[in-house]
Amino acid sequence: xxxxxxxxxxxxxxxxIRQFCADNPIPILEESASSTRKPPLTPRLPVSNNSxxxxxxxxxxxxxxxxxxxxWLFGMSVMAFWSSVTCSSVSAVATFSYLRFVxxxxxxxxxxxxxxxxxxxxxxxxxxxxSLQPNGKETEQxxxxxxxxxxLLKKLLxxxxxPPASQSKGGAQQGVSEKQFFVYxxxxxxxxxxxxxxxxFPIPGTSFRYTADFILVHKPTGLAIDIEIDExxxxxxxxxxxxxxxxxxxxxxxxxxxxxxxxxxxxxLQVVKYPDACCKAIAKIISQITGDYRGLVQLxxxxxxxxxxxxxxxxxxxMSKAKFRNxxxxxxxxxxx
Numbered sequence: 104x105x106x107x108x109x110x111x112x113x114x115x116x117x118x119x120i121r122q123f124c125a126d127n128p129i130p131i132l133e134e135s136a137s138s139t140r141k142p143p144l145t146p147r148l149p150v151s152n153n154s155x156x157x158x159x160x161x162x163x164x165x166x167x168x169x170x171x172x173x174x175w176l177f178g179m180s181v182m183a184f185w186s187s188v189t190c191s192s193v194s195a196v197a198t199f200s201y202l203r204f205v206x207x208x209x210x211x212x213x214x215x216x217x218x219x220x221x222x223x224x225x226x227x228x229x230x231x232x233x234s235l236q237p238n239g240k241e242t243e244q245x246x247x248x249x250x251x252x253x254x255l256l257k258k259l260l261x262x263x264x265x266p267p268a269s270q271s272k273g274g275a276q277q278g279v280s281e282k283q284f285f286v287y288x289x290x291x292x293x294x295x296x297x298x299x300x301x302x303x304f305p306i307p308g309t310s311f312r313y314t315a316d317f318i319l320v321h322k323p324t325g326l327a328i329d330i331e332i333d334e335x336x337x338x339x340x341x342x343x344x345x346x347x348x349x350x351x352x353x354x355x356x357x358x359x360x361x362x363x364x365x366x367x368x369x370x371x372l373q374v375v376k377y378p379d380a381c382c383k384a385i386a387k388i389i390s391q392i393t394g395d396y397r398g399l400v401q402l403x404x405x406x407x408x409x410x411x412x413x414x415x416x417x418x419x420x421x422m423s424k425a426k427f428r429n430x431x432x433x434x435x436x437x438x439x440x
Contacts, residue, residue, distance in 0.1 A: 107217070217410065256325070268303050284378055
């Protein structure tokens, strides 16, 4: 139930469900309980050098100020004055360039570690999936324990999960990426799930409503998931959208978490280019919370979803000017047509 901070998919679990999972761990077979294999550690995000850049600028200003003060107090030749200022400026530029070079190296190493982490995580989850498939005499006992846990979770969620006022998109526009992803949800989650495109939730104290892109409910437990597709800018106006440095999405996420819904947000790029992997990410969360690994078995051969960096307002503005979405939306238009 972990995610890489600052990247899609964004996975948010209500505290009530986290507490239930802590109090009621998923049953483990005896043969896998003795395993010493541990999950890989998530790589740390690179530390920003912004403070160091500021320090370099401050030191350069201070050195120029000192040179000017010395020149005013004691007098300096024109050549000596400008030589001092030039040396100070060259030193600042050299230091600034070095820090930039270090930043690029750190980011490249982080990308390598992130790729290695994804590979290790995939192997670890494959191992876990194998260990969760009981055989022989253990099958009945394991399923019995899992069914009891289902009942406990369903009893809890039935009391605390607030259902949508209506299961429709109302007046909200449906994008082509949403329609296409719904096809994949139908492919992988039919049978043990209730799901639909949309779901309207009234916002208390206002006449407005939040509209989910998709809602998915695990029938055996009642686990409710709000699935969202985030695009970097509006296709018609070009205005930045779903920016990480804007609090609009955080407020919306909190609304759903308070009503005990799991929130999963994908980038539009992930959904368009890797829809099967997105479904696998959903199946993982369901498996980790409920213990139901049937979705993972079906998606076992699908590669894990690679993280996609969340964008800031500045980055989204640049993406809009560069028409970033045009680079991948033709793929989905070709599938639809």
